[in-house]
Amino acid sequence: MNPTRTTEVVVIGGGQAGLAMSQCLTSRSIDHVVLERGETANSWRTERWDSLRLLTPNWLARLPGWSYQGDDPDGYMSAADVVAYLDAYRRSIDAPIITGVEVSRIASSNDGHVVDTTHGPWSARAVVMATGACSNPHVPAIAADMPEHIEHITPIRYRNPEQLRESGVLVVGASASGLQIADELSRSGRDVTLAVGDHVRLPRTYRGMDIHWWMDAIGQLDERFDEVDDIDRARRLPSLQLVGSPERRNLDLTTVAANGVALTGRLVGRNGDRAQFSGSFANMAKSADLKQQRLLDRLDDYATEHGLDAELDEPTRPAHTAMPAPMLDLDLRGIDTIVWATGFRPHYPWLEPNLLDQKGRLVHDGGVLTVPGMYVLGLPFMRRRKSSFLDGAGPDANDLAEHLASYLARDIARSHH
Incomplete structure (x- = not known):
């Protein structure tokens, strides 16, 4: 003892x-x-x-x-x-x-x-x-209902594309981790489907400055827990759809779709060999676009109020999320791995x-x-x-x-x- x-x-x-x-x-x-x-x-x-x-x-x-x-x-x-x-x-x-x-x-x-x-x-x-x-990665109960041949992995166990089998991958969750992993797997040549729920979209840079420079400048990063209306909801907000890269590139649903990732709504169940998704994708994407526009309006107002317009780039706005035809189910026989990027x-x-x-x-x-x-x-x-x-x-x-x-x-x- x-x-x-x-x-x-x-x-x-x-x-x-x-x-x-x-x-x-x-x-x-x-x-x-x-x-x-x-x-x-x-x-x-x-x-x-x-x-x-x-x-x-x-x-x-x-x-x-x-x-x-x-x-x-x-x-x-x-x-x-x-x-x-x-x-x-x-x-x-x-x-x-x-x-x-x-x-x-x-x-x-x-x-x-x-x-x-x-x-x-x-x-x-x-x-x-x-x-x-x-x-402690959260894996939803629905994982237990997936076919036995599928391998399950979470972001803390994922290392690189070579670790996964060569066939199709379903990534569940489109915040920073899910989006980055889906993007990397797609670039490695894999067939990737991304199930998208509630998400927060922001450009990596705006008017020449990193988005976190803006959030720091307007005081948003310092906003306190006793100053927000619904702290429980604020604590559950998904992480920003961003990636840190030397070229400061944007990473959003439009970018990954252009690289070949198939986008769909939230995973809601399984019926035989098919995974089923909600039809919520368009609404989720529109909501994220709208919130992004509101924040960028706020940043433009801040720049004008503080006399920064002349020093900054022009306020060009990111395009709206490209809306694919909604895919409501997926054949799981072509999926060998599910990445649970579900928080x-x-x-x-x-x-x-x-x-x-x-x-x-x-x-x-x-x-x-x-x-x-x-x-x-x-x-x-x-x-x-x-x-x-x-x-x-x-x-x-x-x-x-x-x-x-x-x-x-x-x-x-x-x-x-």
């Missing part, structure tokens, strides 16, 4: 969120440890496909006390670049990280929290879960069930859990619209570290009475 070790705060997860929190705790002289199941930036090392790049430009990779120092600020880091970036950050802040440690249970009481791990227990007065939002569900097997809602989602208020001294960091739109970006980890970690520091001070005051 390993003896119980004691610290003020246990941070679970050694990616950008965990490291940002470590720096914020260090700057407040709060004793802590960071527990990581693999190596620093583990998911970037082990759960990304070969050609993947960040959707945000390098200049937006800001962390507390750390920023991009390379010679390509407008480029997009590969997964290996992100690993190197986070490794360098960990060394610069001298984070107290212990790698190769799995958490099995967190038991909370009035006296604090005991974190059970594969290397023995830790006792702490506060716990921050910074394991990210992309560790992620955070996974907290070590938590008490009362901390989760009926869908297994964590109940929190901007990262503060109902149990005193427990926090979560790195989820989509947790405190800001950019919460799950590299650039969002720092401001969120700073807010929560402030809350945590006051909680510890109150806790000490209580114990002295």
Whole structure:
């Protein structure tokens, strides 16, 4: 039996969120440890496909006390670049990280929290879960109803086209991951069908500037969780249809269709040898086009109000999504692989069930859990619209570290009475 070790705060997860929190705790002289199941930036090392790049430009990779120092600020880091970036950050802040440690249970009481791990227990007065939002791919129940010959794969297990059989592929989900994988598989010569649901379409650049430059400029990335009408819906929004590439190319449904990808609506069922799709494609595409136009109108207004029109390119708008004739079913005998790019569900097997809602989602208020001294960091739109970006980890970690520091001070005051 390993003896119980004691610290003020246990941070679970050694990616950008965990490291940002470590720096914020260090700057407040709060004793802590960071527990990581693999190596620093583990998911970037082990759960990304070969050609993947960040959707945000390098200049937006800001962390507390750390920023991009390379010679390509407008480029997009590969997964290996992100690993190197986070490794360098960990060394610069001298984070107290212990790698190769799995958490099995967190038991909370009035006296604090005991974190059970594969290397023995830790006792702490506060716990921050910074394991990210992309560790547990969501595969819908319909997958179990597919023919036995079909191989199933999720984005965290996909690496490159060579890994898949040569025949037809159905990609389910058309946000960033699904669209990029469908595009890559089609370019490799495979016959690809893409099932499209709700999606968010934006150009990679607008009027000569990266779309994230605009979102940063108008304050959209900093929009807070307590400022939006429906935070639950905002947190469920699909990731933007974008790709990070050296040529800053657009990637949308029209682009992939031009490259040979067959587009259809949401996958809704199977009837014998045929997959069935809803007739919703045209409405989904029109809705995404309309929302894109509204945002670009807002960007034009911002440019005019701030006297930027002369410095920027002309406001040329992307064409409307090309509407193929709706395909309502597909012969599954020609499909050997389904890629389920259907999002992620955070996974907290070590938590008490009362901390989760009926869908297994964590109940929190901007990262503060109902149990005193427990926090979560790195989820989509947790405190800001950019919460799950590299650039969002720092401001969120700073807010929560402030809350945590006051909680510890109150806790000490209580114990002295």
